[in-house]
Amino acid sequence: MKMSQPFKDKVVVVTGGSSGIGYATAIALAEQGAQTAVIADINQSGLESAVAYGNQHELSIESMQLDVSSAENVERMIKTVLDKHGRLDCAVNNAGIEGEMKPTHECSEENWDRVMGVNLKGIWLSMKYELQAMLAQGSGSIVNVSSTAGVGGLPQWSAYSASKHGVLGLTKTAALEYAKTGVRINAVCPGAIETAMTDRIIEREPSMKEMYVQLEPVGRMGQPAEVAQAILWLLSEEASFVTGHAMHVDGGFLSF
Numbered sequence: 001m002k003m004s005q006p007f008k009d010k011v012v013v014v015t016g017g018s019s020g021i022g023y024a025t026a027i028a029l030a031e032q033g034a035q036t037a038v039i040a041d042i043n044q045s046g047l048e049s050a051v052a053y054g055n056q057h058e059l060s061i062e063s064m065q066l067d068v069s070s071a072e073n074v075e076r077m078i079k080t081v082l083d084k085h086g087r088l089d090c091a092v093n094n095a096g097i098e099g100e101m102k103p104t105h106e107c108s109e110e111n112w113d114r115v116m117g118v119n120l121k122g123i124w125l126s127m128k129y130e131l132q133a134m135l136a137q138g139s140g141s142i143v144n145v146s147s148t149a150g151v152g153g154l155p156q157w158s159a160y161s162a163s164k165h166g167v168l169g170l171t172k173t174a175a176l177e178y179a180k181t182g183v184r185i186n187a188v189c190p191g192a193i194e195t196a197m198t199d200r201i202i203e204r205e206p207s208m209k210e211m212y213v214q215l216e217p218v219g220r221m222g223q224p225a226e227v228a229q230a231i232l233w234l235l236s237e238e239a240s241f242v243t244g245h246a247m248h249v250d251g252g253f254l255s256f
């Protein structure tokens, strides 16, 4: 059966796309017809694996190494995409780090700056240059990856939770600023998803595995592909009247 092609001829960028949610999203976009899915990530070996997967499966995947917390890197990424493809239709700002697990009074300044730099400044920088491209062409769709920790507090993760609340503030503000321009900006708030990030957390604190399952009303952790499908819908024309929305993809967690 031929898969539907809602992203046919679209040029898309996914930051943090060499692992977990970003990887599942980039692959799904390429499978659904994207002319090119540009995976932008700091991890060079992850980028190489993603491109190899694309080559094996005849998917149009390109890679670009960058640090999303660097303005110079992000500006270069968008310029490279525009120079090569002439347009940018969709962007998924997903790159993120968890940082240290410590109560607020023990959170180091270094951890605060690093988490904010990647998770919040990185999303702002990505939006800044993506928006310039999309405004010039009069169309585009952006999805930012926040978290359930962007809606409620998350004990031991103050910098992470603050950064993810900030992502929703950026998303809603930009959605209002550009509502009349043909550019839509939305966010997803995933619950506990099985990725390298949660693997790292469970490795540090094994009791988290059981905790993640208990926290999810559906009784299991989510899969990256389940978040990817929500992101694809928000990016697509199916969601043409949706902007400024923060979609919970969390197995019911935020319904408590």
Ligand code: NAI
Residues within 6 Å of the ligand: 015, 016, 017, 018, 019, 020, 021, 022, 040, 041, 042, 043, 046, 066, 067, 068, 069, 094, 095, 096, 097, 098, 118, 145, 146, 147, 148, 189, 190, 191, 192, 193, 194, 195, 196, 197, 198
């Ligand atoms: P992951 O660790 O599997 O993937 C994160 C990706 O971001 C990696 O490929 C990593 O190399 C990249 N990255 C990290 N720092 C970067 C930087 N400075 N510049 C460019 N790329 C960078 O983690 P996962 O779980 O797929 O996370 C993706 C997003 O989803 C993150 O923003 C995370 O906060 C968010 N999220 C994850 C949840 C989960 O339970 N896994 C729950 C809620 C939100």
